[in-house]
Amino acid sequence: MSTQETVRLTTGQALVRFLAHQWTERDGVREQMFAGCFGIFGHGNVAGLGQGLLQAYTEAREAGVPAGERGPDELPYYLARNEQGMVHAAVGYARAANRTRMMACAASIGPGSTNMLTGAALATIDHVPVLLLPSDVFANRVPDPVLQQLELPTGPDITVNDAFRPLSRYFDRIWRPEQLLASAPQAMRVLADPAETGAVTLALPQDVQAEAFDWPVEFFRDRVWHIGRPVPQPDALARAVEAIRHARRPLLVAGGGAIYSGASEALTAFADATGIPVADTQAGKGAIRWDHPAAVGGLGATGAGSANALAAQADVVIGVGTRWTDFTTASRTVFGPDATFVNINVAGFDAAKHGAEMVVADAREALTALTAALAGYAVEQGYAAEVTRLREEAQRTVDACYGVEHGPLPAQTAVLGVLNEAVTADDVLINAAGSAPGDLQQLFRASAPGQYHLEYGYSCMGYEIPAAMGVKLARPDAEVYALVGDGGYQMAPQELATLVSEGIKVIVVLVQNHGFASIGSLSESHGSERFGTAYRTRNPETGLLDGGPDPVDLAANAASLGADVLTPGGLDELRTALRKARENDRTTVVVVETDLTGPNPPGTAWWDVPVSEVSTLPATQRARADYERDRTNQRYYL
Structure with a gap:
């Protein structure tokens, strides 16, 4: 190998320094990629990654960096109380930063690391970047089995951290220090990619964390990960425009991608120009102001009557940055049989859903291009009047619920x-x-x-x-x-x-x-009579949890x-x-x-929760009959 300038550091020290020098850039705004590291130390990381965080802090203070400011090689540290909680905190941070900045989360071997599994699933499902650093067994296997180590006779290289594999968008176990040279940049690439992002896991064997290696100095140079804005392909845009121009009752559904891409202004301009009503998902609420004339509220199982009524009659549905969950589609019952789809999404996987015309692009760029290409198109006056009437009805419902x-x-x-x-x-x-x-x-x-x-x-x-x-x-x-x-x-x-x-x-x-208000209501409506949904003491007379509070x-x-x-x-x-x-x-x-059984907003859509097919309970029998009736409205969107 060619001669390179090197610096001798442990793997834990090197990883801290590497993360401190990663940057993101979008629309000309450059930011440090990692705002810090949440961590709980135990055996497996206290003398590895933990020591690396301490050394970077100490060196910064010795170099004259004031307390409260960040040294060039330093990663600010936050002591959490629960490993699952710290991943949730990291997800909250990344969402609030529109996924351009993020946090790392470090945990000790065994239960400390597997406590992060729920957070990993959440981050990956929600497409939110978070770097997970679970500690692992000894790479050299000399003291095996160590405390908290899983032993599988058929696979000694398998540890509990393999449970992160299906929950992560990228996973690697760093068996040797030099493997970090190839794996760490790949981890950064996934974290910064708006289509691929989610939980990224680098499992760190505890002896490797403390092992020294001569690292190329170039590994620690500032590196900028550019977050691009893919523009729609001309032919894909043309197909979308053609579909929308022939629509008489179009409906746009704004998902979380509209928020992350900063597409609010472009979405508002699109609605102003075309008059197409805009519904939203839970992740997309706020992409357009609630009082905009085109804003018709949440869509789906718990959505507004305005959005669901329009969805039932829509002929073209434009999904922007949504992955079409069952709550959004009311378990595939909210749209009528004549609906076709145009999906705008940075992820081709989501853009292809429901047999849609696919526009694989950034939401802001695609909406801007659509607005220009649809010049002269606007919904008919009768449809616009219907949108206004439904909006007003929905807002009267909100006022009534607030003032109940x-x-x-x-x-x-x-x-x-x-x-x-x-x-x-x-x-x-x-x-x-x-x-x-x-x-x-x-x-x-x-x-x-x-x-x-x-x-x-x-x-x-x-x-x-x-x-x-x-x-x-x-x-x-x-x-x-x-x-x-x-x-x-x-x-x-x-x-x-x-x-x-x-x-x-x-x-x-x-x-x-x-108690559990939503599950109690769900239980009651599905024949389970609110069983196990209230916080009560055990009643010796019934043997159930129906005693006092x-x-x-x-x-x-x-x-x-x-x-x-x-x-x-x-x-x-x-x-x-x-x-x-x-x-x-x-x-x-x-x-x-509040009242556990207090009134909820009126429901205008369905959600598929299977009811027991056979039962001796009359309440369950009635609920099953309702279920069989309601599920006939489901269909595949092809």
Whole structure:
């Protein structure tokens, strides 16, 4: 091999230095690719990657870099409390940064690393970049089996970290230091690719982390990963234009890709020019303002009546940056039999769905090109009038849900109305699971891209609080609200302690209804009689969990983790509490009691949840009959 200038470092030290010198660039804006590293240390990484992070920090301070500023070879470190939570925090950060900046997550061998599996699945499903660095067994196998090591007699090279393979967009195990020279750049390529991005995993055997190697100095040069904007191919654009020009009842559906590409202005201009109504998915809400004349609200199983009514009669459906999940398509029942599709997506895999005319391109570039190519086209006046009428009906529904009279505890919809008053266009509202996503899709009036942050690809309970930390790190000037139910809160409250220790301020709105509202409603409507969906003590008379309420004090729990806590008693007190939380400079948890069985927004679409085909329970028998009737509306989009 040719002579190269080298520097002797351990693999852990080299990886920290390499990551510190990676950059992204989009539209002429250059940013450091990695904002930092979340980590929990244990055997396997405390003396490897952990030492590398410490050494980079120490060398920066010795070189005169002030505390709070970042040295050239340094990767800022954040101590998380839970490995799954830190991946959620990293996902929240990357989403808030529109996927141009991201975080690494480091964990110890065994359970520390496999705790990140749920976060890996979430990141990959949602197409959000995060770098996972799980520690692994000894490459030299001398002390095998080490503590927490899986042993498979048929495959000694298989470890628990192989579980990351199907959950990662790129996976490698670094058995020797020099393998990092080839693998690390490939990992960066995937992370920076808007079509391929997701979880990227580099498994790090613990002895390799501490092993020294003579690294080429060139490996640590600043490298810029350019995030391109693929333009539509002329023939693909022409086919899309032809389909749309012949449409009498077109409908555009904006997904998360419209947000990530920064296509809001282009989408608004397209709607202004053509009059084509715009529905949105959970990930796409906010791409167009809720009060724009073409904005018809959320589409699908929990969508607005306006969007679903238009979808049922649409002849051409233009999907922009959506992967068409079952909630968006109402399990393939929301569109009528005459609908055909035009899909705009950076990922060919998603663009090809539903037998669509494919436009594989960046959302902003494609919408700009479509607007120009469709010059002179606009929807007919009758259709435009119908869109206006349906929009107005949907907004009256929202007003009614916000103002619903309910007692003695308020309905969740009324709580969301108060929250919608508090969250400005410059703020961020985060939610992920439970009944809130369904209510929010109809009810939240999003005024800006990035204001509405719903994790609904994996709909992971416990996402909200750690994600709020990541979002606040990415957008320090925004007020960040984490809306979480008591079920989700009990899954992962630990990062409240991280928020407090780091001095990061978020507002947590904890809706306490002593159970699972959405699953309870789903259970009741599908013949399972709300079984196992309320937090109750074991009843010795019935043997079931239908005794008194659990004596759990979530407000005290939040306070014990260091947060300030407010417990408003009603909607007026909630308004006051949210104002106080906004004025506070510390993380504040606002705990509000709601009715577990309070009214939900009216449903206008279906979701495929199979019901037991045979049962002795009359409620299940009736639900099965309804299921057999409703599923006849399903069809393949070919």
